[in-house]
Amino acid sequence: MTGMSARDWRELCEEVVQAEGASREKLLDELKLRLVREIAGTEITLLTAWISHFNSVVKQLSATLGVKGVVFPKELKSFVEDPEAHLRKKLFIYAHDLARGRLKPEEFYVKACAAIKTSLQTNGRALYQSWVYAALVLHTARRGFRLVYPDDLHLHLERSGRQRTGTIPPNAVLSDGYRALSLFLEAPRPVGWEDSGDLARAWRLYVALRPDILVYGGRVLNIVVRDGEPPVLRPGVIVECKELEDWYKRARELKGPITSPISAEEWRERWISGLYAGLAEVLNIRASDVAAKLRERRGLRLRDPQIAVLYKRFYEPKAMVLVSRALVPGDVKRWLEEEGIQVVDNVGFDVEALAPIADVLEEEAQHEDAGVDFVELTPRARELLRAAVLMAREKGLEDAPPRLIERALESLVSLLAGARERQQVE
Amino acid sequence: MIMPSWSIHRFYAEKFARERGIEYSCVGLIDRLVDDPGSTLPSVLEEVRRSSKLLALMLHDETVRPEDPIAMHDWGAWRGFRASVDALRRVAEAVAGRTGPLMVDLHLSLDYVWKWGLDNYAAWAEELGIAAEVRSYIVKEFANRASQKTFGVERKP
Numbered sequence: 001m002t003g004m005s006a007r008d009w010r011e012l013c014e015e016v017v018q019a020e021g022a023s024r025e026k027l028l029d030e031l032k033l034r035l036v037r038e039i040a041g042t043e044i045t046l047l048t049a050w051i052s053h054f055n056s057v058v059k060q061l062s063a064t065l066g067v068k069g070v071v072f073p074k075e076l077k078s079f080v081e082d083p084e085a086h087l088r089k090k091l092f093i094y095a096h097d098l099a100r101g102r103l104k105p106e107e108f109y110v111k112a113c114a115a116i117k118t119s120l121q122t123n124g125r126a127l128y129q130s131w132v133y134a135a136l137v138l139h140t141a142r143r144g145f146r147l148v149y150p151d152d153l154h155l156h157l158e159r160s161g162r163q164r165t166g167t168i169p170p171n172a173v174l175s176d177g178y179r180a181l182s183l184f185l186e187a188p189r190p191v192g193w194e195d196s197g198d199l200a201r202a203w204r205l206y207v208a209l210r211p212d213i214l215v216y217g218g219r220v221l222n223i224v225v226r227d228g229e230p231p232v233l234r235p236g237v238i239v240e241c242k243e244l245e246d247w248y249k250r251a252r253e254l255k256g257p258i259t260s261p262i263s264a265e266e267w268r269e270r271w272i273s274g275l276y277a278g279l280a281e282v283l284n285i286r287a288s289d290v291a292a293k294l295r296e297r298r299g300l301r302l303r304d305p306q307i308a309v310l311y312k313r314f315y316e317p318k319a320m321v322l323v324s325r326a327l328v329p330g331d332v333k334r335w336l337e338e339e340g341i342q343v344v345d346n347v348g349f350d351v352e353a354l355a356p357i358a359d360v361l362e363e364e365a366q367h368e369d370a371g372v373d374f375v376e377l378t379p380r381a382r383e384l385l386r387a388a389v390l391m392a393r394e395k396g397l398e399d400a401p402p403r404l405i406e407r408a409l410e411s412l413v414s415l416l417a418g419a420r421e422r423q424q425v426e
Numbered sequence: 427m428i429m430p431s432w433s434i435h436r437f438y439a440e441k442f443a444r445e446r447g448i449e450y451s452c453v454g455l456i457d458r459l460v461d462d463p464g465s466t467l468p469s470v471l472e473e474v475r476r477s478s479k480l481l482a483l484m485l486h487d488e489t490v491r492p493e494d495p496i497a498m499h500d501w502g503a504w505r506g507f508r509a510s511v512d513a514l515r516r517v518a519e520a521v522a523g524r525t526g527p528l529m530v531d532l533h534l535s536l537d538y539v540w541k542w543g544l545d546n547y548a549a550w551a552e553e554l555g556i557a558a559e560v561r562s563y564i565v566k567e568f569a570n571r572a573s574q575k576t577f578g579v580e581r582k583p
Contacts, residue, residue: 208480209480229475229477229478229479230479251493253509254480254492255509256480257478257480257481257484257513257516258481258509258512258515258516259512260515260516260519260527298508298509299509300484300492300494300496300509300510300513301492301493301494301509302484302490302492302493303493306489306490309489309490310480310483310484310490313483313487313489313490314479314480314483339489
């Protein structure tokens with residue numbers, strides 16, 4: 001144990017175990033609060049600053065693009081709203097186990113530390129990735145692109161529940177009226193399935209590599225390739241974000257390539273077994289066989305720079321960029337660049353440092369075949385358009401609103417041109 | 427380490443397959459994949475790629491080769507590298523369907539009992555995820571011989 005003295009610690013734990021009812025709840029809250037501040041005080045201050053950087057970009061997006069808000073994934077939303085409260089929630093089950101004597105104080109401390117550390121890592125990663133995503137949207141907005149999908153003018157960072165129909169839709173489509181870009185955050189993810197046949201097809205999405213941002217030229221509303229390997233369309237650009245100082249020293253285990261597909265029946269059996277194991281845990285009975293079956297197997301271990309190269313080899317994008325918050329050592333940077341990965345490092349939270357990536361995205365933006373574009377109308381403009389439609393009908397003109405707007409704009413341009421000519425004559 | 431020859435592997439694999447009514451034409455290929463992956467993998471890589479492009483990349487591209495002992499003799503089975511053995515099973519599945527992983531488990535199990543007998547076989551097999559039907563076959567075949575120290579193919583008089 002660090003910081004908090006062993007005596008304080010044990011005393012508080014003992015008090016929790018002995019207390020009952022409301023006083024126990026109060027002691028548990030105090031314990032969780034002290035523990036979170038003890039273990040994660042410094043990191044909370046750091047990540048609170050990261051949240052401010054993210055909010056600052058959202059504010060600029062609001063001014064440039066008219067973005068009305070952000071739709072966060074559940075966990076990140078909770079963390080961004082109040083990091084300390086979010087981390088306290090992570091201790092709920094362990095604190096409860098401590099109170100009912102299922103965990104000794106030392107065991108509780110170890111588990112609490114691990115839970116807090118994991119949550120900090122997960123949310124730190126999600127925050128930096130979200131900041132990069134938002135900053136890239138801001139860059140493209142400054143270059144004349146507007147958010148045309150989804151049409152609620154929100155920055156969508158989540159994708160849970162949006163794939164139930166068997167498709168993977170984009171998080172955003174940006175268009176300047178002539179060219180469009182479709183952005184996908186942390187795709188591919190599993191799509192909905194109902195039986196073994198569906199699951200067999202969706203399986204590759206469960207085990208596929210998941211780069212941070214996939215970018216496609218044009219309006220791409222679904223990237224799933226049924227029975228494909230890779231299971232999604234070939235992306236134009238992959239953007240991978242690295243928030244940690246020493247990310248290049250780290251390694252991860254990939255289970256996807258060694259996991260054999262399971263049938264829908266096995267899936268359901270495992271799901272029920274999982275429920276049983278959870279129930280057994282709550283009821284304090286042995287469920288060792290089930291737990292053993294559910295124990296996670298190890299995957300194949302690769303270093304993080306290798307995984308970046310693997311993304312490139314697997315998806316074969318036209319371009320791949322790696323954004324590192326911190327400086328990347330020369331040899332690692334050179335190695336990645338020799339593999340065809342553009343490295344933009346020492347970015348911190350400097351939006352301007354991402355301009356080269358915005359260049360890559362703009363190059364990828366593809367001409368739109370769609371003959372229409374979406375423009376947000378002010379309430380007054382909507383009223384005028386409605387009045388124009390009604391008046392046009394009265395006059396026997398059955399033109400649809402887009403055609404009427406075209407006529408109105410032609411009249412406006414003609415008026416302005418006439419005014420300019422008159423000014424020049426005078 | 428003394429290992430059974432491929433003819434001995436074939437003898438037990440055919441017996442195992444006949445008892446279960448499963449196809450065993452893949453036995454030779456599986457033996458080569460386990461013992462000599464370096465020269466065998468290139469010929470099956472396209473089949474593996476169709477099943478898992480990711481695994482195929484890891485097997486043939488040094489740049490993205492995992493730290494685990496994949497595509498090496500015995501695939502780290504003796505050092506308890508479960509993930510490597512799982513990779514081998516996936517390769518076997520890609521080239522021989524559901525029989526492939528069973529034949530891999532049988533090959534590795536035969537290697538084990540040849541060297542150490544049935545001592546600790548159950549624990550080793552559990553750690554490595556050896557299929558239950560292979561475990562029971564091995565125990566049935568070698569339970570009596572373990573005490574007599576007479577492994578190998580029975581000679582007919």
